[in-house]
Amino acid sequence: MTSDSDATRVVRAGLPEEQPYEPPLPGPVFAAHYHLPGDVGDAPYAYGRDANPTWTALESAIGELESPDGGPRAGGTGVHTVSFASGMGAVSAVLLSRARPGSAVVLPDDGYNLLVPVRERLSELGVEVRTAPTAGDAQLGLLEGASLLWIESPSNPGLDVCDIRRLADAAHERGALVAVDNTLATPLGQRPLELGADFSVASGTKALTGHGDVLLGYVSCRDAGLAGSVRQWRKLAGAIPGPMEAWLAHRSLATLDLRTHRQAAGALAVARALLDRPEVTGVRHPGLPDDPAYGTAVRQMRRFGCVVSFTLPGKEHAERFLGALRLVDEATSFGGVRSTAERRGRWGGDAVPEGFVRMSVGVEDPDDLTADVLRALDVAAAERPRS
Numbered sequence: 001m002t003s004d005s006d007a008t009r010v011v012r013a014g015l016p017e018e019q020p021y022e023p024p025l026p027g028p029v030f031a032a033h034y035h036l037p038g039d040v041g042d043a044p045y046a047y048g049r050d051a052n053p054t055w056t057a058l059e060s061a062i063g064e065l066e067s068p069d070g071g072p073r074a075g076g077t078g079v080h081t082v083s084f085a086s087g088m089g090a091v092s093a094v095l096l097s098r099a100r101p102g103s104a105v106v107l108p109d110d111g112y113n114l115l116v117p118v119r120e121r122l123s124e125l126g127v128e129v130r131t132a133p134t135a136g137d138a139q140l141g142l143l144e145g146a147s148l149l150w151i152e153s154p155s156n157p158g159l160d161v162c163d164i165r166r167l168a169d170a171a172h173e174r175g176a177l178v179a180v181d182n183t184l185a186t187p188l189g190q191r192p193l194e195l196g197a198d199f200s201v202a203s204g205t206k207a208l209t210g211h212g213d214v215l216l217g218y219v220s221c222r223d224a225g226l227a228g229s230v231r232q233w234r235k236l237a238g239a240i241p242g243p244m245e246a247w248l249a250h251r252s253l254a255t256l257d258l259r260t261h262r263q264a265a266g267a268l269a270v271a272r273a274l275l276d277r278p279e280v281t282g283v284r285h286p287g288l289p290d291d292p293a294y295g296t297a298v299r300q301m302r303r304f305g306c307v308v309s310f311t312l313p314g315k316e317h318a319e320r321f322l323g324a325l326r327l328v329d330e331a332t333s334f335g336g337v338r339s340t341a342e343r344r345g346r347w348g349g350d351a352v353p354e355g356f357v358r359m360s361v362g363v364e365d366p367d368d369l370t371a372d373v374l375r376a377l378d379v380a381a382a383e384r385p386r387s
């Protein structure tokens with residue numbers, strides 16, 4: 001069987017066999033329960049918290065994209081995917097469903113800031129929590145006796161990258177499972193299961209759905225048993241996606257290649273332009289050849305994502321910059337078609353300087369966007385209060 005490129009695969013991922021007079025992507029199924037005659041047995045759809053045909057289609061689409069070999073449609077093996085109401089639903093399903101008193105979990109100390117309260121919850125449950133930075137594969141030193149390694153690469157918001165295969169091999173040698181948060185890269189930018197991970201976990205709220213109007217999460221695994229335990233957790237927690245959200249997500253996948261391709265090009269253009277500004281320090285983007293993450297990123301990523309991080313001389317300077325942008329909304333989250341940026345320090349959860357800005361590049365023309373960013377930097381510098 002020929003293997004199609006990502007641009008082609010996303011257009012049909014998860015679509016049912018063609019049926020005369022049926023839509024290519026069936027509409028959302030709104031059902032709390034299904035007709036269920038006689039014994040329950042292996043009924044595929046019984047109750048709305050357990051399964052829904054709209055999730056099934058989305059899950060098979062994401063499974064195709066996360067699959068190391070393209071999934072059954074490309075003649076490969078299947079990947080099991082479980083969709084959730086949000087990225088945190090998916091993150092909690094893996095971390096909390098596996099939490100056992102006395103076990104040890106290795107996490108990054110620079111990942112998404114809600115991992116901090118999750119770490120606290122794990123400790124309360126009697127789990128030994130070990131943390132190390134993403135850069136330099138520093139989590140390697142903490143694996144002895146661990147049951148789970150959690151990786152976030154690239155990390156949010158610092159954009160450090162670690163060698164997923166190296167860490168996964170080391171974790172497996174010690175009997176630990178490996179989960180990778182693939183939110184920033186999306187399955188078109190990086191395939192953690194191909195790099196050895198047991199779980200690829202993501203917030204679909206970001207670039208996967210890409211329009212800033214849906215909250216969603218998912219977990220993909222090659223092992224049916226692991227996927228089953230995550231599915232069981234979803235059932236118990238009730239962290240299920242709405243059918244409308246699942247359908248919107250599936251519809252958005254057709255443009256995932258176009259969107260992420262343009263966003264990555266725009267992010268690189270903005271990052272390059274920032275490098276020439278004396279007031280901007282710490283520009284990070286994994287696609288910049290001089291970035292500390294570049295060497296590893298280029299080996300394991302196929303596109304470098306839409307996020308650029310950098311630091312301005314202080315809180316007020318960063319706020320003046322954000323206020324002067326015309327094409328970039330001041331907003332949190334990332335991955336959407338419209339560019340956004342924010343001062344991450346305002347949340348208080350990330351170890352970043354006050355002037356640290358995380359910018360998410362949308363699908364605007366990269367030249368227009370770069371011009372807007374440079375103009376806003378000029379405005380922010382000109383308005384600097386005299387001391």
Ligand SMILES: Cc1ncc(COP(=O)(O)O)c(C=O)c1O
Pocket residue numbers: 086087088089091112152156181183184202203204205206215216217333
């Ligand atoms: C890397 C990463 N993982 C997980 C999440 C959680 O996703 P959600 O907001 O969909 O719950 C986020 C949210 O920003 C994130 O950036």
